[in-house]
Amino acid sequence: MEIDKYSIAPANELDVAEGLRINSLMAASAHPIPDPDSWIGEELSRNVLVTTVDYVVDWARSRSLFPLMFGLACCAFEMIGMATSRFDISRFGMDIFRWSPRQADLMIVAGTLTWKMAPAVKLVYEQMAEPKWVIAMGQCAISGGPFRESYSVVPGINRIIPVDVYVPGCPPRPEGLIHGITKLHQKIVKESISKA
Amino acid sequence: MTTALNGEQVARRINKVSPGAVVASDKAAVVVTSESLFKVAEFLKNTPALDFDYLTDLTAVDYTDYFEVVYHLISLKHNHSLVLKTRCHDRDKPVVPSMTGIWRSADFQERETYDLMGIVFDGHPNLKRLLLWEGFDGHPLRRDYL
Amino acid sequence: MVIKTEPFILNIGPQHPSTHGVFRMRVTLDGEVVVDIEPVIGYLHRGIEKMGENRTYTQIIPLTDRLDYLASMTNNFAYVLAVEKLAGIKVPERAEYLRIIMAEAMRISSHLMAVGFFINDLGAMMTPVLYMWREREKLLDLFEMVCGQRLTYNYMRIGGVSQDIPEEFLPALKKFVAEMPGFIDEYDQLLLQNEVLLARTKGVGILPGDTAINTAASGPVLRASGVKWDLRKADPYSIYDRFDFDVPVGTVGDNYDRYWVRMQEMRQSVRILEQAIAQLPGGEVWAKVPQLLHPPVGEVYGHIESPRGELGFFLVSDNSIAPYRFHIRPPTLINLTALKDMVVGWKVADLISTFGSIDVVLGEIDR
Numbered sequence: 001m002e003i004d005k006y007s008i009a010p011a012n013e014l015d016v017a018e019g020l021r022i023n024s025l026m027a028a029s030a031h032p033i034p035d036p037d038s039w040i041g042e043e044l045s046r047n048v049l050v051t052t053v054d055y056v057v058d059w060a061r062s063r064s065l066f067p068l069m070f071g072l073a074c075c076a077f078e079m080i081g082m083a084t085s086r087f088d089i090s091r092f093g094m095d096i097f098r099w100s101p102r103q104a105d106l107m108i109v110a111g112t113l114t115w116k117m118a119p120a121v122k123l124v125y126e127q128m129a130e131p132k133w134v135i136a137m138g139q140c141a142i143s144g145g146p147f148r149e150s151y152s153v154v155p156g157i158n159r160i161i162p163v164d165v166y167v168p169g170c171p172p173r174p175e176g177l178i179h180g181i182t183k184l185h186q187k188i189v190k191e192s193i194s195k196a
Numbered sequence: 197m198t199t200a201l202n203g204e205q206v207a208r209r210i211n212k213v214s215p216g217a218v219v220a221s222d223k224a225a226v227v228v229t230s231e232s233l234f235k236v237a238e239f240l241k242n243t244p245a246l247d248f249d250y251l252t253d254l255t256a257v258d259y260t261d262y263f264e265v266v267y268h269l270i271s272l273k274h275n276h277s278l279v280l281k282t283r284c285h286d287r288d289k290p291v292v293p294s295m296t297g298i299w300r301s302a303d304f305q306e307r308e309t310y311d312l313m314g315i316v317f318d319g320h321p322n323l324k325r326l327l328l329w330e331g332f333d334g335h336p337l338r339r340d341y342l
Numbered sequence: 343m344v345i346k347t348e349p350f351i352l353n354i355g356p357q358h359p360s361t362h363g364v365f366r367m368r369v370t371l372d373g374e375v376v377v378d379i380e381p382v383i384g385y386l387h388r389g390i391e392k393m394g395e396n397r398t399y400t401q402i403i404p405l406t407d408r409l410d411y412l413a414s415m416t417n418n419f420a421y422v423l424a425v426e427k428l429a430g431i432k433v434p435e436r437a438e439y440l441r442i443i444m445a446e447a448m449r450i451s452s453h454l455m456a457v458g459f460f461i462n463d464l465g466a467m468m469t470p471v472l473y474m475w476r477e478r479e480k481l482l483d484l485f486e487m488v489c490g491q492r493l494t495y496n497y498m499r500i501g502g503v504s505q506d507i508p509e510e511f512l513p514a515l516k517k518f519v520a521e522m523p524g525f526i527d528e529y530d531q532l533l534l535q536n537e538v539l540l541a542r543t544k545g546v547g548i549l550p551g552d553t554a555i556n557t558a559a560s561g562p563v564l565r566a567s568g569v570k571w572d573l574r575k576a577d578p579y580s581i582y583d584r585f586d587f588d589v590p591v592g593t594v595g596d597n598y599d600r601y602w603v604r605m606q607e608m609r610q611s612v613r614i615l616e617q618a619i620a621q622l623p624g625g626e627v628w629a630k631v632p633q634l635l636h637p638p639v640g641e642v643y644g645h646i647e648s649p650r651g652e653l654g655f656f657l658v659s660d661n662s663i664a665p666y667r668f669h670i671r672p673p674t675l676i677n678l679t680a681l682k683d684m685v686v687g688w689k690v691a692d693l694i695s696t697f698g699s700i701d702v703v704l705g706e707i708d709r
Contacts, residue, residue, distance in 0.1 A: 008310075008316060008323050008324065009322050009323050009324040011324070011330060012324070012330075014368070015324070015325075015329075015330040016330050016331070018329060018330065019329045019330035019331030019332070020331060022329045022331070023329075023331050069359070070357065071363075072363070072364055072385075072386060073363070073386055073408070073411065073704070073705055074408055074411035074493055074494060074705065076363075077411065077412070077493060078492070078493060080471075081475070081479075081492075084471070084472055084475045084479075085472055085475075085476070086475075086479050099358075099359045111386075112386060112388055114384075114385060114386060114387055114388065115329075116328070116329050116384050116385050116387065117356060117364055117385040117386070120355070120356050120357055120385075124357055146404065146405065146408070147388040147389070147390075147393070149393065149396075150388050150389035150390075150392070150393060151336050151341075151342065151389055151392070152328065152336075152387050152388065152389055153388055153389070170494065171492075171493050171494065173492065197577060197578065198576060198577035224641075249555050249556070250555055250558055251558055252558060252645070252652065252654065252671065253643065253654055253656060253669075253671045255656055255667075255669045255671075257658055257666070257667045258667075266656070268643055268654075268656075272555060272569065272571055275576055275577075279643070299556060299558065300553075300556050300557045300558075300679060300680075301556070301557045301558030301676050301679055303557075303679050304675055304676065304678070304679055305675075305676070308675075312391070325384075326383060326384060327383065327384035327387040327708060327709075328384060328387065329384065336389065336392055337391060337392055341392075
């Protein structure tokens with residue numbers, strides 16, 4: 001059978017554009033993005049009045065985070081389990097999981113990230129308004145997990161977006177994720193409002 | 197219990213209908229040439245005693261000299277099964293006729309085999325990459341990838 | 343005057359509340375009616391088949407957990423059955439019974455999720471999910487008693503299961519089995535004759551029986567279309583031939599039938615659990631199998647009835663410690679072949695609910 005009679009479909013321009021985006025993102029993400037560290041070491045230079053205002057605003061921000069549901073794989077079901085009545089994150093003010101990034105300020109990336117999905121993650125992260133935080137849930141999001149050696153898996157989401165809290169586990173128990181969220185609350189309270 | 201049909205007996209029946217189609221056969225499987233694959237598949241589906249109307253699995257194995265495409269067939273009516281295989285020896289441009297005209301379940305599985313192994317299925321309505329993105333270099337499941 | 347309209351392409355993208363994972367559809371719409379649909383997958387492709395060629399037979403078991411993560415033990419079960427068929431290993435009786443108990447409990451847990459999220463897609467916000475999650479948490483507690491994990495268990499081994507059940511497991515399981523039919527009755531009372539459910543799912547997304555066979559649909563999707571084919575009865579594996587249970591079959595093949603088949607299957611699973619608990623023998627739970635298994639040269643295709651359909655593993659062995667080829671037959675990818683038939687001509691809201699009734703899990707589609 002000859003080459004001319006091959007029935008490979010002609011390349012759809014949407015697919016080709018997507019492929020170019022993925023390849024260029026893969027080439028640009030050779031090194032991990034450093035973790036944000038603006039919450040360290042500001043305490044010496046602040047005076048009392050600014051500290052109180054900072055503290056109240058940050059406390060209010062941290063107790064009413066709206067999480068963005070970004071469940072990719074198995075960890076998503078432990079995240080949903082955290083939202084159900086047994087482990088209940090309503091008591092932390094995070095009852096409603098928003099589906100639109102414009103309305104959310106915390107992105108919990110739960111599951112394996114592949115290079116094909118990476119441009120979508122970056123787009124969603126950029127659509128969120130400041131101040132925003134990211135939790136990497138599960139081994140696959142932290143470092144690629146059991147699939148690190150594969151040809152199509154991103155070795156940790158901090159190649160694409162900066163991460164604030166890492167929650168280890170495969171999958172982490174819902175209590176573990178709640179512990180990660182309380183750590184994030186402690187981190188948010190230490191930030192200065194002049195950052196956002 | 198699903199009985200696995202004896203490959204040699206089925207090979208004899210196939211040889212009566214299209215002589216020269218069978219390359220090898222043993223107790224488990226029947227290997228046919230890729231040119232006669234479409235005719236053999238039609239025969240297996242339409243003969244009342246065989247009546248293979250359910251294509252369970254379509255996959256390919258890379259033995260380094262040749263590719264072997266494996267089809268697992270089941271008949272729901274008679275509750276028996278058969279393994280059908282075909283080989284292609286061309287490493288650069290392996291071509292096998294597509295089964296989507298006979299069993300529609302071959303649609304996504306052939307696209308996936310093209311994507312991961314590089315085997316082209318002649319006659320498929322929409323053969324493009326399924327799991328990897330357009331612009332990915334190479335076919336990962338081949339033995340000589342990476 | 344005729345108004346000229348033209349169809350436009352809408353992208354129901356990988357991050358979406360109703361796509362049960364990272365699934366993308368390019369839908370061509372004429373107004374609100376679906377004209378054409380093209381599924382785009384691969385956003386969770388992790389290369390499990392390639393990784394399987396580098397690992398020993400026992401090291402692949404945790405990888406198989408992550409395939410269909412809502413029914414992880416059935417993936418383990420299918421894989422170890424295939425390896426045992428290839429290597430000719432006999433499993434002790436107690437291990438067989440424990441495997442059946444785990445598989446049927448997994449089936450109940452998975453169907454609870456499937457039905458809960460299907461009704462969530464119809465618009466009932468999270469209420470059905472929260473109700474059904476109540477029972478699922480009880481089942482997850484049982485699994486945690488046995489193997490310490492809630493979601494990805496890694497419990498089955500080649501030749502048996504990894505450890506025996508603790509003493510508190512059987513009383514807890516008996517209590518669950520006694521209460522479960524009451525809960526299924528509660529769901530039926532709320533849902534089975536619910537007007538909104540009937541109006542939105544009766545006659546929607548019909549899959550005729552012969553199309554289902556031609557596109558090799560399996561599991562509840564095939565049975566709802568009127569074809570009585572269940573691998574536990576047609577090709578019994580493990581010790582399913584010792585149990586007495588029915589196979590529910592639908593009539594029309596619409597969304598309501600698929601929902602109904604799943605609810606009935608939960609009742610049948612409770613029946614199997616009762617019989618298995620009564621017949622559970624003593625003995626050891628893991629046969630003596632070498633650590634590095636060298637199966638004889640050959641190939642095998644082992645398949646079981648998972649909650650989503652026929653899950654099969656195709657293994658080719660060349661007498662070394664790792665398989666030469668490791669292929670997974672995903673039930674949900676092949677069930678999706680008929681999606682276009684079921685959806686064209688209906689509206690966008692029906693597309694979402696029909697897709698929910700097929701019950702996909704992306705980990706299995708993309709592997």
